Amino acid sequence: MNVPAPRGSDAYRRIYSVVSRIPRGRVATYGQVAVLAGLAGRARLVGYALHALPEGSGLPWHRVINARGEVSERSDGGPAGRVQRILLAQERVRFDAAGRVALERFRWRPSRLSVDA
């Protein structure tokens, strides 16, 4: 797939690779993506990588949420967060009254845990 690779950052490439594998109707947390990308403990980097993602990348960036099951708020107050909820809802990912996704039910559980594809 056309996975964008800004500035030849190996870490970013690995992160995008993992995100591209999250199936429809499922979600993964930032920390989970980090671990699957071989970057355990660097959840923040996942957030930075997604933030740097250009529009129309084709990556299912909206399937990445935080460990509390919420869509992380953008500091710039942009529409990205709202869009993310809509996209997830269209995939039948449900939010409870508190705006949280039940991770025990919607979390992606990849059969293969290695970094490569």
Next chain:
DNA sequence: TCGCTGACCCAGG
């Protein structure tokens, strides 16, 4: 090269 600046996470209190 230095110094911000973040779509995070977890353990504590």
Next chain:
DNA sequence: CCCTGGGCCAGCG
């Protein structure tokens, strides 16, 4: 549940 503190680190002036 809320708040604090510490760990994480690439990109761009």
